[in-house]
Structure formats: structure tokens, C-alpha cells
Amino acid sequence: MPSVRPLDTGKSLSSSCSCSNKIYVAVHERRLDELRSGNASLLSILTTPVGMEYMANFTACSKCQESGGRCGSSPCLDEFVCYCPDGPWSLACSQSGAGLAALLLGIVMFLIFLVIWESKKRKTHKISFLWNRKAIGDHNIATFLESYGFLSPTRYTYANIRKMTNSYKDKLGEGGYGSVYKGKLNDGRVVAVKKLKFSKGDDGRDFINEVLSISRTNHVNVVTLLGFCFEGNNRALVFEFLPNGSLEKFMHGREVGESLQWKTMFDIVVGIAKGLDYLHRGCNTRILHFDIKPHNILLDEEFRPKISDFGLARLCPQKNSIISMSEARGTIGYIAPEILSRYYGNVSHKSDVYSYGMMLLDLVCGRQIDNNESQDNSEMYFPEWIYNRLERVEDVSIHGVMNVDNNKEFERKMIIVSLWCIQSYPANRPSMNRVVEMLEGSLESLQMPPKPNHSSPTTFVFGSSPMITTRDNFC
Template sequence: MSSSVQVFIYISSLLIIVSVILADELENHCVESRCNRSSPVIRFPFRLMGHQPNECGYPGFDLTCTNDNKTLLELPNSIKVFVKNINYSLQTIDVIDPGSCIPKLVKSMNLANSPFRLGQDFSSYYYSLFNCSSTVDFLYWNQVPCLSTPGFNVFAAYYQDDILDIPLSYCTKMCDVPGGAINSQTVLSFSWFQPSCEECEKSGGACRLDSQTTPNLKIECLKKPKPNSGSSKKLVVAGASLGAFMFALATIQFWRIVRLDKVEREHQRKIEKFLDDYRADKPSRYSYADVKRITCKFQDKLGQGAYGTVYKGKLSNEVSVAVKILDSSESDGDEFINEVATMGRIHHVNVVRLVGFCADGFRRALIYEFLPNGSLEKIIYSRNGLSLSLGWQKAHNIALGIARGIKYLHQGCDKPILHFDIKPHNVLLDQDFNPKISDFGQAKLCFRDKSHVSMTAARGTMGYMAPEVFSRNFGNVSYKSDVYSFGMLLLEMVGGRKVDAAAKEISELHFPAWIYDSLEGKDDTPSQIHDDEQAKIVKKLTIVGLRCIQWYPVDRPSMNVVVQMLEGEEDNLTIPPNPFASTCPSSSSTGSIPRRPFNQELPAIPESE
């Protein structure tokens, strides 16, 4: 028998002995209590911490007294409220928000791991909260002053109202809250279903946890305690019982920590700490039960990725979403944190919107807006290809939209965001084939006063990664690394050929060089072109793509310049030097612009944070 099992048996035996001793001492240990004369009476299932043993209450029903003798209840996520009234027959409890803002409290509250539920009168209908510019005024909405900030007003709209008329350019949906939180902004009502002591109290008894079966949370009914009775002997026994109980818990917890997977526990701690620091005005948090309801128990599978599976779901009859269930065995939690932290800061027409997320134990999910036309990759490599499926004018608009989205990430956010995984698979198309950048699992935040970033490992997909990402001999990693990936994406759109860094055939390995030769008329035209206007678009996309994939970051344009080139005329663009002249014998160079020497055998240089 292992030593840990022996310790467990010893502690269990000690608890049984102490429980037998305390069976006759109940009348003094679980007497009713209160914080002051006018505060609610505290009895089972509630327990006044520091004054009553653990068996006098039920887990999750612990109360404390403040310095000014107010009764305090702590809910999950460290939310503290004052108790105004407890109705033991109806099993309800009324609380007051110390901050006098019930909507704010409900918005950040998660009762998934709590025995309490919002009262029926509070949760029978819901309102949607919208954060709007102060220039917007909706008389038919309820304003929530305690959530409003200078320059922005928060309104509450009945969730069944038609929200299609809401000017999304001025308003951002925050979350849904129960209607009772809007109509009653001072008192919040909860109810509980288990445990119930009604039958025991009717018979003249009092409830407590059976100390012999505490792990099973079995309730026993004993004779009602007599008020105002007690002795030092019973207090000593109660103290010994409490000490033994706490010692047993500490021992059991240590035994579990040794046996549990330490790496997975660290991942979970990291995610929970991040979510605790995450503010309420970010994407909504959902429980795993909500995720199953939204996806109809994962019936409609959209696809399978490296880190999880994507399902189609519905938040309502009008709003469809894509739900990505992350595979915890393939991810250490960093991708989840990157995705939520990064996309929570982004509001742009060319970036996928993160609607919400789930972090319920080891179950993690990301909920995005649903884009019916799938990824750009599927269009490029469809039977007809990009040019026949959409036409070159639409292809140009898609390229311009992607460029504007990347420019926003680099320049439009509070902190610049480097995506590090720009590729057709991560560009989704809405019902009008407008592009939206997705998948921020590899993204990295940086500071505006820094010209480059530091990384401990390469990020991105081979074939789209800039040379400096895996070898610093080309330069420092910066926003120019995203420019390189965008250039490869453009060439892929033009050539209709997949970028494959592991290709064995010379025609695939030197695909960008083949594009360059096509531009100079030394090879077949890369795509089907029917008139001069289409030829101009193809030429523009090709020149911009080649400018973006220069070996050295300093030779590539910024995304601001890329947008200007795509918006301008192709006649103003000059063909850049061929970056593949030294690596592909079939390629040629203009020879008019000097190039930096390139060594095929450059070693990778490690970096530290």
C-alpha cells in the first residue's frame, strides 16, 4: 500500500471519529447566526464562515460579515454582493450590488459553477446591451447610465426587437443580460434548488452535512439546535474537528497535485488568469452547454483544422456563427489566448469578428461570425479557378480588401498586430465575396515605438513565411513579414497554383520565379485573360506581389504603400528586380537595380525574448 493511500485512510478514520464525537454536540455548533440585528438569519444551507463548522452549511453557500457588519456573499469570478434578504421556504435570496450597477454585475457574472440561478422574474426575458457613440440617441431603448462612459452611451434593447436597423458603424453589441437587471437596478434576486431542508424543518429538525459522507454531500436531519447554549469543551471539539477537516483537505489536495498532469494544469491556470483580467466589454463568454446548444450538439461540421474542428451554429434564428472547438491535446492554450486577446481589439470590415468564446474547464471554443462562401483557398483551387469563378475585377477587390485589413492590423489598432499566417486558407469570404482575415492563433502584439519584434520560434506556414522569420541574416522580424506573406498570396491568386515549400518538382518549387518569367513574357500566361482590362489587373497584382516578396524586409513596401499601389494605375508601377535570379537558373533579372548577395546555406540564428 502506498504512503499516500495510508495517509488518506488515516485522515478518513480521524474524520469519522471526530464526526461521531460531534454528533451529540450539534446543538451548539450550528446555531442560527447573523451579522447584525437587522441582517438576515443565517442557517443551513448557508454558513457564516469563521463562526460555524463546515458541516453547518452547503458548499457554495458561505457568507461573511464585513467590518461594518453587513452580510457578504461571494459569487464566482470574485463578485461580491451584500445580502438583503433570505427566504428559506421559497429558497430565494435578494442581494445588493455594492457598486449600485446591477447590469454591470450581471454582465460580468458567470453562474455556471454556482448553486444559484437568477430568479424567474429576472431571467424570463432578455435585453441586448449596445455601446454607442454619444451622437446616437435611441428614444425607444433604455439607457444604462452606470455603464455609459464619456463619449459613449450604453443602451438596452429588448432582444426580440429587430436589430437590422441598428447603425453598426456607431454601435457595438456588448452582450445579452436578463431583463430584470435592467428594470431593477438596485436589487438582484437568486434562487437555489439544492439542497432543500423544507421537510426536515417541518418536522422540527435542522439540517447539516453528514460528516461521515461529506464528499458525497449527504444531508442529515437532527434535532434543532438550542439557542444561547454552549461550553468551552464543545468549542474545543469543534475546533479540533475543523482543524482535522482542513488538514484532510490539504493532504488530499497534495495527493491529487502529485498525480495530476502538471503541464495541463499550468495551461489551464494561464488561461483562467487571462480570462480574469479580460474586461466585460470584450467578446461574450459562453459555457460548454451554451456551445452545444448553439451548434445543435455539433450536427453541422464545416471543416477540420490543425487545432480543432469547426461547426456551424446559430445564436438566434437570424444570426449564424462558426464555432471552432479547440483540441486541447494539440494546443497549450497560447493559441486560444492569442485569438481572444487579439480579435477582441479588432473592429474592421476586412477582419472576421469574434462573437464569443468558451473556456469551461479544459473545453475551449471560439465563436466567429459565419461567412457563407468559405475560404479564398477553395475559390482559387476550385474546378474553374479564381478567374472564371469570380472574374479579375472581383479578384482585384478581394486583394485590395485583404491589403486594407492587414494595414488596419499594422496601423489602425491601439497596439500594432502582426498576423504571421497570411494565406488563402485564412481569408474568408462573406455573402458578397468581401474578404475577411481570420485565424489569429499565430498573431503577436507589438509596440508602436519598436521597429521590430523578438520571437523564440518561427511562426506561420512554410511557403508563406518571410525569410527573416526563420533566419535573421535577412533582417529583423517586423510588419514587413506580413507583407511577404501577402505577396505570396497575391501570386497564388494570379497563378492559380498552390505555394508548396515541400514541392519536389522544379515547376512548383520555383513557382514565384515562373510568375516573374510570365510577367516578362518568357513563359505562358499564368491565368486566362480575355481582354486588355483583365490583363492590366493581372499585371498590377503580379507586380505588387513581386514587390512584396523581396528577400530583404527593407526592399518591401509597407502595407500603406501596397494599398496605394492596388488603388492606383498599373502604368505607374515598375517591375521589381527578380529575387530568384540567384536560386533558379531559368529566371532572369532586370540587372538595372543592384541586389544584396544571397547565400543559400545561411544558418538559422536563434533569438530570445
């Protein structure tokens, strides 16, 4: 006969089996008495329904549910129990566990924020200052420019630009980018206003490049940007006025009566080199110009040179000298070979050195750099022709320079430096800092460079376009 014992809320049967298993079943007390007296079988008792009542503490249950638990009771004691994720509690789930979870979640979110912020900071420091490559609205570009605070120059309205130029009355020059007009600020200062042409699909990237590149500079040999205008399709840059125009007009005898003294020409050459050295090393961010040529060198009233036109410039961290480009950019005849073919090496600040060397050769030797010139006439490659004459100590006259002193030392020094700068491989070219040292040092200290290679990019044929630009990857 199985043993039985009563429970608190009804009765329970315990049946001992051969396998030593125990099963507890709630039964009605009256039916248990019938079993004892032999008036009922065990099976009938087990199949008789038993009514159960659960007496819950509804106040405690509400608190339990509010804390994230589920209401219940202890299997051993007649007490309320709140079942929580971290185990059963007497009234409600522990708030210390929730607080710890919230704290850990907060720490994780803060670390994610720091990673995102640092990533954005690095991208901002690289340039770009350079923003999303997709076309963005006028308002966003203006906001982007103004976000740089004191680094951003004054912003003018289009009405301001029209007023300062007297409705574009005095035109100073014109190029593929647009036109330059003479203007005057409210304080009486004379300025040059560069009004840019707008073309369909222009997302403002070159405009932002120029504004942010020049606004980060402060050097006697780099043009000063005073302000800008970005209003719909109207874009303009306001520069300091440089009365002597570009260096180009003093070359090749293009202007009657426009001649320079030897010392003046040499100072111009040194000044350009110092300006480029500043762009490469003097700023927190390295600036690569990519369009060094006589047209982009302006002269003030004392013939001090100032590098201008930063529309193709690239900005990169100082530690990053090598950059990535998908296509060539620059002006034909001044483009470094590595920009056209990676066979020569990586694109870097040495690409500006090459352009400087070609400009110097053009300036010194009085012959325009033209890819279509002489190549089909069986003439010798121009730098090699200069090199051979230099070896034979023959005269290489400078056009547009008053050679009253007959000072051949200046001439020879400038030619040697230029030939060093146009070496085909970037690693063989000097830095702009070294160029300054070579120009300011003695002629005797200069070594003859290797003979220029026939595979120079000036022998390549590009077609009729004088300038090559790109939509490339940012560094």
C-alpha cells in the first residue's frame, strides 16, 4: 500500500516504485480518506479534478512587473516571489543589476562615439577639409566653408562683388576658369576679383579647394585671399591686388619694353622656390599645387612673386607625402612624368618640383614649353639641347631679361638647378628646400645633374587642350 501525507493546500500522494522515482500529486482530502478506508482506488483518486486557488499579493506583483520580473510563489514556502533575469527576488528585481547594465551600455555607446569622432576628425584634418564627393547643395557648401571659423575668409554676397567691381567694369584678364576684375573694398583697398565660370555638373569642389588651400597660408610668396562669394551659380574669390600682373608677360619678349634686371629675375626665381617650400613644409597641412607655371605667378609692385590659382591643389597631412590620383592634372608641358605614368614613381610634392624646373627652364632659356613644338621636326629634346650647350659652356640667352651686367653666373646656376628639378624620377629631384639652398649657394658648389631622358613627358602628345584636370581620390 503506498504511503500518503497531507500538504498545506490539499493532499499529496507519494508512490514508491521499483525504480525509486517519486511523484507528488495534489488530491482532495475527502478522496484521501476514501482511499484509506478502501472505498476508492488509487486511479480514481488521481483522476479526480482538484480545485486550486492562487492568492497573490497584487501590490507586490505590480512592483515586480514594473521592475522587469514575473510574478510567482516559492515552491517550498507559501510566499510571493518575483522571478527576474538574474534569479528570484522577494518583491522586485534588483535595481543595482539594471543600473550596472545601463552603465555598461553607456560606456559602450561613449566608446563608439569616440571612435566615430576620431575618424571624422582625421578625415577633416586630411582635407580634405575635403568633404563628401557627391554633389551637395549651395547651403551645405556655404555651411562647410563657414564651419572653419577664423580659418575661413570673409564671405561676400553677389551684390557686394558687383559693387566692389563697379559691375565688372575694369577687366584685368581672362582664362579658362573665368575672368579677373579690378575692385575696391569699402576701406579703400584695391583688390582683384576672380569671377569663376559655372558649368553644369560643377559640385564646387575646385572652388572649395582654392578657398581652403589659400586661407590656410600666410607667406610673402603666396597670394592672400581676402574673401569669397558663393551664391547660387555665382562664385568669386577676392585677392590682394598685384599691379604687375603675371610673370608670363615678362617672358619671351611678349610685351615691348617689359624687361627685368638680372637681380630682379633671380629674386623672383628664389621667391617662387621659397613659396613652394612653404606650401610643402611650412603649413600644418602639406599643400601640393599641381599647376605651377608662369601664368600662376603674380608680381606685386616691388616684383615680389606670389603663387596663385589653387584650383587644382591637394591638401594632405605633413607625414603623408605620397598621394593617390586616378588621372593627370595640371598644364601640358609642366606635368611631372609620374602623374602620367606610375612607371616613374609615386605622385608627391616632387611633382611640384618638376613643374618648377620646367617653368625655370622656360624662363631662363626664353623658349616656350610646347609639346607640339619641334618634336615632329627632328629637333633634339629641348632640355637635352640646353644640357649639351651648358656642358660646352655655350651661351644660352635669357629673353626678357636686361643682360647689362653680362652676369653668366646667374644664368648658369638657374639652368643647373632647373635640370636637377626635371629629372624623370622623383627620387632624383631635390626638395624645394634644397632648391632654395642651391640657388642661394655658390655656383662652384653645384654639381652637374644627369642628362635628361628622352622619355620626358614633354615628348608626349596630348591634343589641343592646354590643361588636364581630374576627379581623383583624396589622399
